[in-house]
Amino acid sequence: MSADSAMTDGAPRARGVIHDRGYRRYEGPRLGRVQIVRALMWHSFRSALGIGRGPKAKILPVIAFVVMCLPAFVNAFAVARGAPRIVTYQSYLFPLRVIVLTIFAAVQGPELVSRDLRSKVLPLYFSRPMRRGDYPLAKYLAFAGACLLLVELPLVLLYLGTIASSHSNAIWPNTRGLLGGLAIGLLWAVVVSAIGLALASLSPRRAYATGVVAIYFFLTLTLAQIIRQIAQQGPAPFPPPQTIPAGARLASLISPFTTVESITQWFAGQPKRFQPAGPVPDPGSYLPAYILMAVVLLAAGFAILAVRYRKAGATS
Amino acid sequence: MTTGPLEGVTDSGGTVGKLAVHADGPVIQTQALTKRYRSDVTALDGLTVSVAPGITGLIGANGAGKSTLIKILLGLLEPTTGRAMVFGIDCGRHGEQIRTLIGYMPEHDCLPPDVTATEFVTHMGRMSGLPATSAKERAAESLRHVGLHEERYRLVGTYSTGMKQRVKLAQALVGDPRLLLLDEPTNGLDPAGRSEMLDLISRIGTEFGISIVVASHLLGEIERICDHIVAIEAGRLLRADTITSFTGASRMLRVEVDEGIQALEDELARRGLSPRRQQRSILVPLVGDATFDAIRDALADLRAPLSRLELSRHSVEELFRESAGAQAPGQPDLVTTEVPDVR
Ligand SMILES: Nc1ncnc2c1ncn2[C@@H]1O[C@H](COP(=O)(O)OP(=O)(O)OP(=O)(O)O)[C@@H](O)[C@H]1O
Ligand SMILES: [Mg+2]
Numbered sequence: 001m002s003a004d005s006a007m008t009d010g011a012p013r014a015r016g017v018i019h020d021r022g023y024r025r026y027e028g029p030r031l032g033r034v035q036i037v038r039a040l041m042w043h044s045f046r047s048a049l050g051i052g053r054g055p056k057a058k059i060l061p062v063i064a065f066v067v068m069c070l071p072a073f074v075n076a077f078a079v080a081r082g083a084p085r086i087v088t089y090q091s092y093l094f095p096l097r098v099i100v101l102t103i104f105a106a107v108q109g110p111e112l113v114s115r116d117l118r119s120k121v122l123p124l125y126f127s128r129p130m131r132r133g134d135y136p137l138a139k140y141l142a143f144a145g146a147c148l149l150l151v152e153l154p155l156v157l158l159y160l161g162t163i164a165s166s167h168s169n170a171i172w173p174n175t176r177g178l179l180g181g182l183a184i185g186l187l188w189a190v191v192v193s194a195i196g197l198a199l200a201s202l203s204p205r206r207a208y209a210t211g212v213v214a215i216y217f218f219l220t221l222t223l224a225q226i227i228r229q230i231a232q233q234g235p236a237p238f239p240p241p242q243t244i245p246a247g248a249r250l251a252s253l254i255s256p257f258t259t260v261e262s263i264t265q266w267f268a269g270q271p272k273r274f275q276p277a278g279p280v281p282d283p284g285s286y287l288p289a290y291i292l293m294a295v296v297l298l299a300a301g302f303a304i305l306a307v308r309y310r311k312a313g314a315t316s
Numbered sequence: 317m318t319t320g321p322l323e324g325v326t327d328s329g330g331t332v333g334k335l336a337v338h339a340d341g342p343v344i345q346t347q348a349l350t351k352r353y354r355s356d357v358t359a360l361d362g363l364t365v366s367v368a369p370g371i372t373g374l375i376g377a378n379g380a381g382k383s384t385l386i387k388i389l390l391g392l393l394e395p396t397t398g399r400a401m402v403f404g405i406d407c408g409r410h411g412e413q414i415r416t417l418i419g420y421m422p423e424h425d426c427l428p429p430d431v432t433a434t435e436f437v438t439h440m441g442r443m444s445g446l447p448a449t450s451a452k453e454r455a456a457e458s459l460r461h462v463g464l465h466e467e468r469y470r471l472v473g474t475y476s477t478g479m480k481q482r483v484k485l486a487q488a489l490v491g492d493p494r495l496l497l498l499d500e501p502t503n504g505l506d507p508a509g510r511s512e513m514l515d516l517i518s519r520i521g522t523e524f525g526i527s528i529v530v531a532s533h534l535l536g537e538i539e540r541i542c543d544h545i546v547a548i549e550a551g552r553l554l555r556a557d558t559i560t561s562f563t564g565a566s567r568m569l570r571v572e573v574d575e576g577i578q579a580l581e582d583e584l585a586r587r588g589l590s591p592r593r594q595q596r597s598i599l600v601p602l603v604g605d606a607t608f609d610a611i612r613d614a615l616a617d618l619r620a621p622l623s624r625l626e627l628s629r630h631s632v633e634e635l636f637r638e639s640a641g642a643q644a645p646g647q648p649d650l651v652t653t654e655v656p657d658v659r
C-alpha cells in the first residue's frame with residue numbers, strides 16, 4: 001500500500017473498504033458444487049455434440065446423427081408405401097449402431113477428456129469448489145447423454161415415422177417396441193460411454209486416445225464374431241438356440257457391443273425363440289454372465305476414470 | 317478492522333457454507349506442516365508459518381516446496397502431518413469451501429489453445445460458481461484488468477507467453493477471490509514482461525484489496541511488490557518477516573581484494589562490522605553509510621588493493637547461510653552440502 005495512492009483517491013484508505021479503481025467485488029449469488037458440476041456437464045455435453053465450438057468440431061457429430069437417423073426415415077417412408085417395418089426398435093441396425101458409436105466414441109470421447117489433459121488445464125478445475133471425482137463424473141454424464149441421444153433419437157424418429165404412416169392399430173405394438181428399445185438404448189449408451197471415455201482418458205494425445213478407443217471396440221467385436229463362428233463351425237444363419245454350442249453363446253462376452261446386444265436378444269428373443277433374428281445368438285441360460293459383464297465394463301470404466309483423475313490432480 | 321471484504325463472497329457475511337471465515341486474523345497459518353511424497357521425498361518439513369493480509373512473497377530455490385505448500389493450501393494435497401488453514405478454515409478438511417475464497421495461478425502452462433480468452437475465462441468463472449451472465453461480465457472485467465481487453469476474442473493459442481500469463485491471472489481473478497495464490501507468475505517472461513506482471517500483481521494486491529501469495533525463486537525480483545516475505549528452504553521455514561526487516565538485514569556488501577583477505581576480515585571485524593568470508597570475497601552487512609566509511613578506512617589502513625566492491629544481491633542461499641549460522645550452529649556444512657550453487 002503506498003501513500004500516494006491514498007492521496008489520489010481523495011479518501012482515507014482502510015482495509016476492508018472497497019475502492020473504486022475499476023475493480024468491482026462480486027456481490028451476487030454463488031452456485032454450489034452440484035450446480036457447478038451441472039454447468040460443467042452441460043458445457044461438455046454441448047461440446048460432445050460440437051455445439052459452442054468451431055465449425056470443424058460439428059462435422060463428425062452431424063454426420064453421426066445423419067447416418068444414424070437415415071434408416072429411420074427410409075423405413076418410415078417404406079411403411080407409408082405399404083412395406084413392413086424392417087428396422088427393429090431393440091437392435092435398430094446393429095452393424096450401423098456399432099460403426100457409428102465406435103467412431104463417435106473414438107472422436108468425441110477424446111474431445112471431452114484428452115484436450116483438457118493435453119493442455120494441463122485440470123489443476124484449474126481442481127482449484128475450484130468441487131471434489132476430485134466431480135470432474136470425471138460430469139464428463140461421463142455428458143458423454144453418456146450424448147451417446148444416449150445418438151442411440152435414441154433415431155428410435156423416436158422411427159416410431160413417429162411409423163405411426164404417422166400406418167394404421168391406428170399399430171400404435172400400441174409400436175409404443176411397446178419403442179419403450180423396450182429406449183431401455184436397451186440406455187444400456188448401450190451407459191456401457192459404451194463408460195468404457196469409451198475411460199480409454200480416451202488414458203492418453204493426453206488426442207490421436208492416440210482415438211486410436212485406443214477405436215482399436216478396442218473394433219478388435220473386441222471382431223474377436224467376438226470370429227470366435228463365435230469358429231465355435232458354431234460356420235457363419236450364420238443361426239441354428240435353433242438349443243443346438244448353439246456354449247462357446248458360441250459365450251463368445252459375445254468379449255465385446256461391449258455384443259454383450260449389450262446379447263442381453264437384448266435374451267429379452268427380445270424369449271417369445272420367438274426359433275426365429276433366427278438378431279446379430280448375436282440368444283445367450284439363453286448364460287444371461288447372468290452377460291449382465292455381470294455389462295456391470296464389469298461399467299465398473300471398469302468408472303474405476304479407470306477415478307484412478308486417472310486422482311493421479312492427474314495430485315501430480316500436476 | 318471490519319469483516320467487510322468477505323461480504324458477497326459469503327452467504328451471510330463472514331461465513332462460507334457453515335464455516336466462519338476469519339477475516340482479521342492471518343490469511344494463512346500452518347502448523348508443523350510436513351509433506352512426504354511416496355518416493356520418500358520430503359517436500360515440506362515441519363513448516364510453521366503465519367501469513368498476514370497483503371502481498372507476501374514465498375521465496376525458495378527450485379524444489380524448496382513452494383508449489384507443494386500452495387497445493388496443500390488449496391486442499392489438493394493431503395499433508396502427511398501437521399495442518400494448514402486459510403482464513404481460519406482447515407484446508408485438509410474443508411478444501412471445497414476454501415477454494416471458493418482462493419484464486420490459483422499454476423506455475424506451468426494450463427491453457428487450452430483452441431478457445432478464445434473470453435470463452436475460457438467465462439467458463440472458469442462458471443466453474444468458480446458464478447451464474448452464466450455474471451461469469452460473462454466478470455470474465456470481460458478480469459481480462460480488462462489484466463490488460464487483454466482488445467485481444468479477448470482471439471484464440472489463446474495465438475497469444476504470446478506474456479499474454480498467456482495474463483489469461484492465467486484473469487482466470488484466477490474471475491471468481492472474485494479473497495486470496496490469490498500465484499505460483500511463479502513471471503515464469504518465462506522477459507524483463508519488461510516481468511516488470512509489467514509484477515506491477516499488475518501489485519495493483520491487484522493494493523487497489524483490489526485481495527491478499528496475494530507470490531511464489532518465486534528470486535527474492536530480488538519480487539521484493540519491490542511484497543509487504544511480507546516467507547523464505548523456505550528444503551521444506552523448512554528459513555524466515556518469515558516484513559519486507560523492510562528482511563531486505564534491511566540481508567543487504568550485503570561484497571568486498572574483494574587481490575591479497576590480504578584474512579587481514580582485511582580481521583580489520584573489519586575489529587571495526588565492528590561482522591564480516592563473513594565467502595570463498596574469495598568478504599560479505600559485510602550493509603547498515604548505512606557508516607559501513608561504506610568503515611570499509612574504506614579499513615582498506616586504506618591496510619593498503620589493501622581493492623578489486624571489487626558491490627552491493628550483493630541477497631539470494632535465498634545467503635539468507636539460508638545466515639539463519640543456519642544463527643539457528644543451527646552445529647551444522648554449518650548444511651549449506652555446502654544441501655544447497656546447490658544456484659547462480
Ligand atoms: N508428485 C511428486 N512426487 C514426488 N516428489 C515430488 C512431487 N512433487 C514434488 N516433488 C518433490 O518435492 C520437492 C518440492 O517440490 P515443489 O514442486 O513443491 O518445489 P518448488 O519450490 O515449487 O520448486 P520449483 O521452484 O522447481 O517449482 C522437490 O524435491 C520435488 O522433487
Ligand atoms: Mg514450484
